[in-house]
Amino acid sequence: xxxxxxxxxxxxxxxxxxxxxxxxxxxxxxxxxxxxxxxxxxxxxxxxxxxxxxxxxxxxxxxxxxxxxxxxxxxxxxxxxxxxxxxxxxxxxxxxxxxxxxxxxxxxxxxxxxxxxxxxxxxxxxxxxxxxxxxxxxxxxxxxxxxxxxxxxxxxxxxxxx
Numbered sequence: 001x002x003x004x005x006x007x008x009x010x011x012x013x014x015x016x017x018x019x020x021x022x023x024x025x026x027x028x029x030x031x032x033x034x035x036x037x038x039x040x041x042x043x044x045x046x047x048x049x050x051x052x053x054x055x056x057x058x059x060x061x062x063x064x065x066x067x068x069x070x071x072x073x074x075x076x077x078x079x080x081x082x083x084x085x086x087x088x089x090x091x092x093x094x095x096x097x098x099x100x101x102x103x104x105x106x107x108x109x110x111x112x113x114x115x116x117x118x119x120x121x122x123x124x125x126x127x128x129x130x131x132x133x134x135x136x137x138x139x140x141x142x143x144x145x146x147x148x149x150x151x152x153x154x155x156x157x158x159x160x161x162x
């Protein structure tokens with residue numbers, strides 16, 4: 001895909017998230033894109049994302065739902081304001097609440113599709129419903145409550161512990 005992902009618009013100083021950060025060398029590097037009125041991402045779990053042989057670890061599923069939901073919220077915030085992604089003042093969101101429901105085991109080795117839909121916008125809060133689909137079946141769903149990041153959290157130096 002030639003167009004930039006939602007996450008590609010995040011400022012370098014804040015692009016270190018484990019789930020979607022470009023600059024997290026150990027991260028998942030999830031990429032989300034607008035598709036009509038929904039955000040879509042695809043992710044291929046690797047063998048080390050295993051819970052039990054052949055199936056994806058539930059924590060990984062929660063992580064990608066979280067990151068996709070936040071990306072969807074950020075893109076929606078820019079869209080509501082009729083602004084280009086990444087323009088200043090920055091509209092950055094963080095997770096206030098994450099609820100995940102696992103509907104069936106999610107197999108390893110096949111692509112997962114995530115679809116995010118905005119269900120509520122109220123002040124600094126955006127609620128996003130996310131589904132995880134594998135081989136045409138919804139295996140998990142989640143609700144992400146995203147809130148606009150406080151200025152006090154932006155642009156702090158990261159701590160690099162080795």
